[in-house]
Amino acid sequence: MKLHSYYANIKDSWILADLVHIPTFMIPFLLICYITGGNLKEYGFNLNEEKFFTHKRMVTVGVFFGILLSLRYILQIAWHTPLVIPHTVTVLNIVGNMTFQWIIVGISEETMFRGLIQTYLRTGSLLTTIIIHNTIFGTHLTIGYAIYWILGS
Incomplete structure (x- = not known):
């Protein structure tokens, strides 16, 4: 059976990783909503925090760790070292990988482990x-x- 060309493009990319991590967020989040009857504060979701403080902190932490995690590639690009990347390098793949690493992984893991499991325990x-x-x-x-x-x- 011949694989479609679009499968070859997404085989090792951020799209498949997102398809795994989004349900990893949604299932625990829906369970938390069901268990608490919609009162998300019981499970650590802070909805009353001052938005400026929260947004400023998240942007600062995200940019810091994004740069820190990107140093591997920045140094290789600066010194013209060949990169080993399992998929094609396009703007969409770069933005997709960054959003996956910076946003999706953290939210899904925090909701699953800290939000659902540890709070329930x-x-x-x-x-x-x-x-x-x-x-x-x-x-x-x-x-x-x-x-x-x-x-x-």
Whole structure:
């Protein structure tokens, strides 16, 4: 079976990554809306923050990390080193990759793990939360957790 030419263009590009990460955001977000009955503040969505502060902070952090992550390619371009990029370099692919790395990944992962899983776990006992959290995320139970659990209960 011959693959269509459009498949060859998007095979390793940001489009497929977006198609995976957008449902990774939507499914937990809809679950959070269902669980809270629409009260998103219970799960850490801060809708009353001053917009200037939030927008200024997000732009600053986004530009900083965007430049930091782009240093690999900037240095290669400046020194005329050949780049290994799995798809064609076009303005659309550059903008698509930047929006994917800067926006889509962060929102989907924060909604899934910090928003849904960690907030839901915090509603139970602290010890159960620590054990389940460590099992899911592969971290070990440290003495700090144990002391916090003993003093907090």
